[in-house]
Amino acid sequence: MGMNVRTLCLSILYFQEATGYEIRKLSTEGRFSHFVDASFGSIYPALGRLEQDGLVTSREETQIGKPARKIFSITEAGRQTFIEELNQPPSQDVFRSEFLMIGMCAELVDAPRIAAAIETRLGQLDAELEHITSVLEDCEHPGTRWVCEYGLHCISSSKDYLTKNRARLEAIAEQAAAARDAAE
Amino acid sequence: MGMNVRTLCLSILYFQEATGYEIRKLSTEGRFSHFVDASFGSIYPALGRLEQDGLVTSREETQIGKPARKIFSITEAGRQTFIEELNQPPSQDVFRSEFLMIGMCAELVDAPRIAAAIETRLGQLDAELEHITSVLEDCEHPGTRWVCEYGLHCISSSKDYLTKNRARLEAIAEQAAAARDAAE
DNA sequence: TAGGCCATGTAACCGGTTACATGATTAG
DNA sequence: CTAATCATGTAACCGGTTACATGGCCTA
Numbered sequence: 001m002g003m004n005v006r007t008l009c010l011s012i013l014y015f016q017e018a019t020g021y022e023i024r025k026l027s028t029e030g031r032f033s034h035f036v037d038a039s040f041g042s043i044y045p046a047l048g049r050l051e052q053d054g055l056v057t058s059r060e061e062t063q064i065g066k067p068a069r070k071i072f073s074i075t076e077a078g079r080q081t082f083i084e085e086l087n088q089p090p091s092q093d094v095f096r097s098e099f100l101m102i103g104m105c106a107e108l109v110d111a112p113r114i115a116a117a118i119e120t121r122l123g124q125l126d127a128e129l130e131h132i133t134s135v136l137e138d139c140e141h142p143g144t145r146w147v148c149e150y151g152l153h154c155i156s157s158s159k160d161y162l163t164k165n166r167a168r169l170e171a172i173a174e175q176a177a178a179a180r181d182a183a184e
Numbered sequence: 185m186g187m188n189v190r191t192l193c194l195s196i197l198y199f200q201e202a203t204g205y206e207i208r209k210l211s212t213e214g215r216f217s218h219f220v221d222a223s224f225g226s227i228y229p230a231l232g233r234l235e236q237d238g239l240v241t242s243r244e245e246t247q248i249g250k251p252a253r254k255i256f257s258i259t260e261a262g263r264q265t266f267i268e269e270l271n272q273p274p275s276q277d278v279f280r281s282e283f284l285m286i287g288m289c290a291e292l293v294d295a296p297r298i299a300a301a302i303e304t305r306l307g308q309l310d311a312e313l314e315h316i317t318s319v320l321e322d323c324e325h326p327g328t329r330w331v332c333e334y335g336l337h338c339i340s341s342s343k344d345y346l347t348k349n350r351a352r353l354e355a356i357a358e359q360a361a362a363a364r365d366a367a368e
Numbered sequence: 369t370a371g372g373c374c375a376t377g378t379a380a381c382c383g384g385t386t387a388c389a390t391g392a393t394t395a396g
Numbered sequence: 397c398t399a400a401t402c403a404t405g406t407a408a409c410c411g412g413t414t415a416c417a418t419g420g421c422c423t424a
Contacts, residue, residue, distance in 0.1 A: 003282050004411070011289065021375055035285055042412055044377055065421060067375040086289050087297050089304045090282035098187050098274035101219055103334070105195065105270055106327040113271050120273045142356045143290040150287070150345060157341040161334060172326045188383070205403055226384055228405055249393055251403040 003035060003091075005042040006050060010082045013056055013074040020044050020070065031135050031144050034151060047072055055081055106169055107176035114173045118166045125159045187219060187275075189226040190234060194266040197240055197258040204228050204254065215319050215328050218335060231256055239265055290353055291360035298357045302350045309343045 012023050012032060020043050027038045050056045055078035062068045074082075099121045106114055129152065136148045196207050196216060204227050211222045234240045239262035246252045258266075283305045290298055313336065320332045 003280055003285060006411095007285075011285065014289075014292070019375075020377090031288075035280060039413060040375095040377075041379090041414070048377095063374095066373095067419075069375070083292055086286055086293050090286055090301050092308050093283065094278065094280040096187055096219060096278040099277065100331050100334070101187060101191075101195065102270055102274055104215075104325075104327045104331045105198075106330070108198070108267055109270050117274050124276050141288075143288045143353075146290070146349070146353050146356065147284050147288045150284070150342075150349070153345045154338065154342050158334075158338050161337045165330070165334070169327075169330050172330065190383095203403075204405090223385060224403095224405075225386070225407090232405095247402095250401095251390095251392075253403070 005036060005038045005046045007082070007085060008032065008036045008038055009043065009046050009050060009072075010055065010074065010078055010085075013072055014079060014082055017071050017073045019072065020047055023047075031139055031141070031148075033131070033135075034147065050078070054078075103169055106172040109173055111170055111173040111177060114170050115166075118162065118169070122159060122162060125155055125162070128155050129159070189220060189222045189230045191266070191269060192216065192220045192222060193227065193230050193234060193256075194239065194258065194262055194269075197256055198263060198266055201255050201257045203256065204231055207231075215323055215325070215332075217315070217319075218331065234262070238262075287353055290356040293357055295354055295357040295361060298354050299350075302346065302353070306343060306346060309339055309346070312339050313343070 008027055009023055012018055012026055018026070020040065023043055024038060024040060026032045027036050027043075047056065047058075051058055051072070054075060056072045056074050058070050058072045060068050060070050099117060102109060102114070102117050109117070132148045132151050132155070136145060136152075139145060139148070192211055193207055196202055196210055202210070204224065207227055208222060208224060210216045211220050211227075231240065231242075235242055235256070238259060240256045240258050242254050242256045244252050244254050283301060286293060286298070286301050293301070316332045316335050316339070320329060320336075323329060323332070
């Protein structure tokens with residue numbers, strides 16, 4: 001399956017009607033934010049194509065004092081398409097980390113900068129933990145809960161390791177700096 | 185910093201001279217494969233631009249029975265640029281998982297398909313563990329070793345959790361199927 | 369009164385992939 | 397004889413981001 005904005009829209013609309021604006025909120029803050037962080041520039045065109053292809057329909061709702069909303073609903077064809085995609089074996093996870101690149105090149109970075117990078121990374125992990133916790137708090141959906149708990153486990157395990165082993169990484173930078181000093 | 189192919193090339197050339205072909209090998213199989221999985225179509229243009237910008241130089245080496253190789257070396261300006269990039273605080277990791285999407289929608293998938301998806305995922309994790317282990321075996325570089333050990337920890341922790349908690353996910357699919365049957 | 373939220377959409381750009389083009393050597 | 401490995405490079409395409417365009421309401 002293609003973990004793209006199109007599929008993201010379909011996955012959200014499977015469970016609820018939504019506007020493009022709401023889909024973006026769900027994808028950046030809500031229970032779908034583990035997968036994609038889609039922007040308006042990709043969501044609106046994706047919804048347009050989905051409608052052309054007959055996988056969703058839309059109706060407009062005028063509001064007083066607010067812009068009109070265009071509410072999208074999934075069609076039966078859309079449901080079928082999404083379920084077919086779900087039944088494909090999952091492709092490999094994508095993981096890209098600048099922090100690991102810095103870690104790998106620790107010898108080239110000042111010791112305090114390495115410490116700062118670790119601090120930044122720990123902060124990011126904390127923010128992710130907090131976010132998942134808040135999703136869990138007001139979500140009864142069993143699949144989502146399972147995924148959140150899995151995420152919580154992985155991230156806190158990663159945080160633990162980093163906390164306990166950061167000194168070894170910082171030592172690499174310090175030793176390299178000392179070796180450079182000695183060479184002068 | 186921008187974890188793009190340009191930076192990948194710079195990071196490799198910081199430690200060794202290399203051809204475009206070798207950079208691709210390193211990025212898909214070697215010790216750099218945790219970050220990017222770059223293709224020729226992005227590497228060769230990136231090297232060209234890097235040379236234009238004076239961050240790398242190249243010399244050609246003709247070989248008997250093989251095509252000529254274009255060997256790239258980093259310049260002093262290239263070294264400086266890379267170190268400056270390394271000293272920037274790391275941006276958030278990127279993580280995209282089709283498996284988690286399937287898990288979140290477990291209720292919509294046949295129980296045997298969920299089991300198959302878990303099996304696929306476990307296989308991917310095993311492959312990653314094996315790959316990192318093989319990198320560790322013939323690499324003495326301390327930063328790389330630290331990163332590999334970190335990766336090993338995170339992936340085996342993820343694998344453990346999945347092995348121990350897969351039944352709960354499979355149960356979601358089974359219960360949903362049972363509920364659908366009862367509704368008929 | 370400044371900034372954030374609601375709400376839709378387009379256009380320019382960018383960083384990548386895939387496929388194509390070429391061609392000799394070597395191992396199975 | 398076939399497929400893989402070595403080796404470079406281009407062109408078409410694609411899926412996304414960022415910025416722009418518009419505009420009213422509400423809150424600090």
